[in-house]
Amino acid sequence: MKLSVQPRVFVFGVSGATWDVITPLANAGRLPNIRKLIDGGVSGVLASVRPEGDKHFRPQTAWPCLSTGRRPESHGILRYFHTAAEMQVPSIWQLISDTGRNVGTYSWPMTWPPKEINGFDIPCYHARDRRTWPPELEDIRNLDRQSAKAVLDREGDARLRLLESLRMAQVLARYNVLYPMAGSLLRSAARVAFSASAEERTLELRHAKQQLACGLFLDLCRRYQPDASAFVTFLVDYISHRYWRYHEPEKFGEAPAAPAIRNAVINAYIAVDNMLGRILQRMDSNTVVAFVSEHGMAAEPDSTEHGDWHYVINAARLKQFAGLDEHIHAHPIARWVAYRRDDGALIASAEVEKLQSLVVVETGEPLFQVFNQQHEIIVKFNLATDVAFYRQANLENLHIAMADKQIGFSELARRNDRRRSAMHAEDAVFILHGPGIKRGASLQGAEIIDIAPTLLCAAGIQTSAVFDGKVLDVFGS
Ligand SMILES: [Zn+2]
Known part of the structure; x- marks a missing residue:
């Protein structure tokens, strides 16, 4: 008799990712891990949603759409200052945990204040304090806040701040991140020390922080063995807002900047692909992988901001x-x-x-x-x-x-x-890959509210929960 084991589910959330950047880079062979998911899975444009009357596609409403399968009006989260306590419907993380399976989310927005689940929940940087589930993982958020402070602190010397972050080595060692990553951290510290400008140092710190977060997530997965997991990165969103002017210089008439600045957007996608590769290497082959963004990104030549x-x-x-x-x-x-x-x-x-x-x-x-x-x-x-x-x-x-x-x-x-040179756009990204998912197919008409019911179906979970979204036509061979 064949033993059937339900697939695990892993969601890689890349805030602000757009096909406009992915397609040419993947075609040029520069995003090998994303390419592998596209070629072996189903992919397409994922339409983001915004509350009625809102001019922007906003992450704070879109992420709960992804995790609940509901429109903003029915999940109830419309602003940054709302918290998960105000969410009117359960997220798939809660639903999956309620079936007795293990769940682990890292940096998924709108999970703060964290609820008791089977597994772990490290809220994202919007959280109002460093609470995590379980509470003993709080030192991870401490590290995150420490490096966030380093990134924000323009007046101070970013080099000193990095050393301060590296003094968090104890935390990193505890999560088995320090030794495997020592080489890349030292290279990063050296680049920060020799970077020509504060701006380049800031970018380097952002990249280093992401690599650390990825290492922490992998160690948590090793310990908790989640049946459903998610890792969200904001690197692409952060960098696209600020550096799109160099990505499409013809729209801005900008003089070329230092290579790290000029190629910042492309480098962010390459770093994301690299993290994806690190995670996929460690995933059980019986895992359905979803690569999603909550909204796309497009040039905004006429910003509502002033000057440079x-x-x-x-x-x-x-x-x-x-x-x-x-x-x-x-x-x-x-x-x-x-x-x-x-x-x-x-x-x-x-x-x-x-x-x-x-x-x-x-x-x-x-x-x-x-x-x-x-x-x-x-x-x-x-x-x-x-x-x-x-x-x-x-x-x-x-x-x-x-x-x-x-x-x-x-x-x-x-x-x-x-100043902002790109802003959120409607066309987000989805790629689904893994057991039971069609191979090398594309799909039109997907919306962000379709992801939650589709993932539950992929994981073989029956639920009485109601969704505004539909199960996408991604299953087959
Ligand atoms: Zn953004």
Whole structure:
């Protein structure tokens, strides 16, 4: 009698991946692992979704669409400051864990606060604290936050910060990541030390961080042997937003930059392919592999941002200047800052009014968009390009006033990255490969809400859960 074992499922999530970059690179033989999945599986465009009336395809709504098989209106997560606690339907990770199987997710968005599951859950960088499931894995998030801090810290010396990250060696050794990766970490440290510019060092750190995360994920898989697992990388999304101008220079008229900057987008895809290869090598052959992105990416020649640089709020300085209550602390979330009380209590409306009262002296316009969410105040710069003055001004020369006090804009803002030159697009990517999946086929008409029901079917899991998506026509030989 033939023993039938249900396949395992592994989802490799590549935020912001698009066929526009993958196809030419794969055809040129530069993405061998992705190529192998395409040739031996089913692939196609995956239509992303956005909430009605929203102009952008947003990761915070799209990832829950992937994991629940439901449209934004039915899973209920529409903004960055929502958390998994507000998700109205279970994710496939929860559904699979409920059948008694093991699940392991690394950096899957919107799993924070982590729930008890059979297996592990390391929430992504949007998480509000370093909680993981099980709690003893928290030191992994610590490492992640440490290197995130290193990436964000432009004022400090990135070289010192990398050494600081490397002092996390104890953590890495505990997860068997240090010794297998020592060579690549040292090469990375050397490249950081000799990189010509802060920008190149930042990119190198991003790459090193991803390679570490991949190593940690592999060690967790070795220990937990998950039947269903997922690893998500944001490298492509991060780099595409900032460096697309060099990827399609004809749309931007940019002068050529240093090779690491000019080829940043291509290098990010190559790094992703490399991680995929490392993971596939360690996967059981009875595994259905899904390569997905939550949205695509396309050039955005007319950005809503100003000049060459993107500015982020200097949250600590703002707290001081606005005179916010000492119990209120800043938590950066993507391009926003959330101010929350350390005791979790409601925030007094007087605090909201303080932030609303900051104005740009030169225009008389409020400096921030301020959203009062009761337990947190969400703040974002309000410097739209439709105000002609901002289009021409050097933002660093602006003055900000609050009551009778004044401060320079450059004190409340930190020059962070290159201005955005690409933005999320509808056409995402999916590739399915493995036992029971058609080989070398392409499929049209897939949507991100179809992935969850299709994966459950691939794993042979019956469920009473309801989906907005359909099971894709990917099964056969
Ligand atoms: Zn993005």
